[in-house]
Amino acid sequence: MKYTIKGEKTIFDDHYKITEGNITHDTFKGSEITVRRLAFERGDSVAILLYEKESQSLLLTNQFRYPTCKHHNGWLLEIPAGSLEKNENPKDCIIREVLEEIGYKIKNPKLINTFYTSPGASTERIFLYFAKVSAQDKISQGGGVETENEDIQLVKLPIADIHSKITEFKDAKTILALQWFLTNNQV
Template sequence: MKYSISEEKVVFDDHYKMVKAKVTYDTFEGNHISTTRLAFERGDSVAILLLEKDSHSILLTNQFRYPTCKNADGWLLEIPAGSLEENEKPQDCIKREVMEELGYKIKMPKLLSTFYTSPGASTERIFLFYCEVSKNDKIEKGGGNEHENEDIQLVKIPVSQITSKILELKDAKTILALQWFPLNIMNK
């Protein structure tokens, strides 16, 4: 099956971009569909599930998220995450983000998966990692990047509470990571 993209142009360019294009693609019955589509170009991101082994806790962030205010949420518990900078490797980005947000130095994050956040609307992919740390790995304050107006709180969730906590969470990458944990770490 094939597709083609034409007449692609940026229709909004601020902190993020919105691109509009004419797309033509094959159908499963052997025909073609031609239509206009929009794509939110956010760039790729990284996220990480962190286990602090000595406290037997998962490390989460609590931070304000403007887009969630429409549904009266505002602050969300999430795994640490951030946006890749141009030409930055995902492993380097996640190390930088964990230091900025939580103040922990991580050594060898393990890539679990790469996935789209909302493939019907956004080009963003997330590189999801896992890593174990100790209390001694917390070498800086954390709290977010001041230049990005971040205010991030570290939240430790005991591993014993993960399965009950999943139903309270609103962030998809965090739910996915916390579902992975019992299947791959807790039950081994």
């Protein structure tokens, strides 16, 4: 099946961007249609599930997320994550983000998967990683980047509590990572 982007234009450009495209694509019935679609251009991101051996816990972050206020949730418990800078390698990005957010120095994160967050609306992909750390890998306070007004709390979730707590999570990448952890017996 084929598609052709007939034209694109930016209709909103601020911290994020929205583009409008006119696309002609094949249909499953064997014909062709032309549609107008919008894309939220957020850029790609990285995220990581971290297992700390000594505490037998997963390392999570708790932080304020403005968009979730629309549903009366201001703070979300989630895995460490961040946005890729232009031309940044995803592995380098996740190493930087973990140090900034929770203060751990990680080595050799393992890529689990790359996936779209909301393919009907957003161009964003998340590069999801996993790594094991030890208590000695905590080399700084973490808490986020002050100049970016980040305020991040480290939370340790004992692996014994994953089954009973997984339905309390509201962040998709975190739910996906926890399910991967349970399925793949990563301890």
